[in-house]
Structures are given as structure tokens and as C-alpha cells.
């Protein structure tokens with residue numbers, strides 16, 4: 001784990017470590033105030049249960065609370081964006097696969113601050129293993145959760161499908177902090193969270 005933290009820092013990401021989801025929620029609620037905040041679709045963020053606390057001090061856009069494409073666009077254009085990741089590689093690369101592209105766009109649009117909330121289970125080996133995790137663990141579990149009619153929802157493996165319900169249309173690999181993002185932070189939580 002220390003090797004990945006070191007690699008993330010070398011790539012320009014700030015790394016903050018929290019013991020558990022409660023400490024992570026406290027950190028987020030305590031460090032964001034008076035901002036527009038976008039949140040990406042994420043089981044990890046759901047587990048933190050932080051939306052109401054953020055909404056008390058900020059204007060928060062999250063389609064898991066208010067569904068719709070408009071909310072996703074507002075989230076992508078917010079000052080601060082919070083998301084999770086499908087995997088983080090040994091080299092300190094952050095991977096996200098997306099269907100619509102809203103969550104991936106949120107991480108690369110111009111921002112004051114992007115926070116990528118990552119449970120320990122997302123830490124992977126070298127890049128090919130991280131990509132394997134994103135395609136053969138995260139995407140099938142998300143397809144199943146969302147009741148998508150994809151072959152992976154049935155057997156848990158990627159078939160590189162051509163389904164209209166395909167979730168895997170966009171892959172963003174953050175090799176480093178995008179230069180027009182003022183701060184990109186990995187909030188590493190020392191427990192397993194999300195897919």
C-alpha cells in the first residue's frame with residue numbers, strides 16, 4: 001500500500017488516509033463549504049452517507065438523490081467533484097469505466113478540487129491488473145446492481161458485449177493530476193468499500 005501511496009504522490013495527487021468511512025465522511029463534511037459540489041454515481045459514496053452533511057453547507061448535485069441528465073451536467077460543472085474509482089494501479093494510475101461518461105467527465109473538467117474516494121479493495125497490482133479489475137469485477141457487479149441486460153450481469157465476466165445496456169463506453173485513466181485541476185486528492189479509506 002505504501003508503494004501505491006508513494007506512486008500517487010509522485011503523479012501529482014494529494015493523498016489523505018482515513019481509518020474508516022465515518023472518519024472519511026467527517027473529513028469531507030469538514031473540508032468543503034460554500035461550494036457547488038458534484039458527486040459521481042458510486043456505491044462507496046453511498047456507504048459514506050455524507051450527502052446530507054455536504055448539502056447543509058454547499059449546493060450539491062447528485063443523480064443518486066435527484067435523477068436526471070441535467071443534474072449530471074451540473075455535477076460535472078461544479079467547483080468540487082467527488083467520486084470513487086474502479087481501480088488504482090501500482091503505478092499510481094486511477095481508472096474509471098463509465099457508460100454515459102458523466103462520472104469520468106467530472107474528474108477531468110476544470111475544477112478547484114477533485115476528490116477520489118477509494119477503499120482498500122480498489123488497490124491493484126500493475127496497470128493490466130487494474131484494468132482487469134475494472135472490467136471483470138467492477139463493471140459486472142455494477143451491471144448486476146443496475147439490472148442491466150448484459151451478459152456480465154448473468155455470469156460476472158466481461159464479454160466485451162454490444163448490448164444496448166453496455167456500461168463500458170468510456171475509460172478514463174488518470175496518469176496524473178490534470179493541469180487545470182487545482183487539487184486532485186485521493187481519499188484512501190482503510191476498509192473495503194464499493195466495487
Ligand code: SF4
Pocket residue numbers: 135136139140143150151152153157158159160161162163165166167168
Ligand atoms: S463490456 Fe458489456 S459484458 Fe463487458 S463488463 Fe461492460 S457491460 Fe459487461
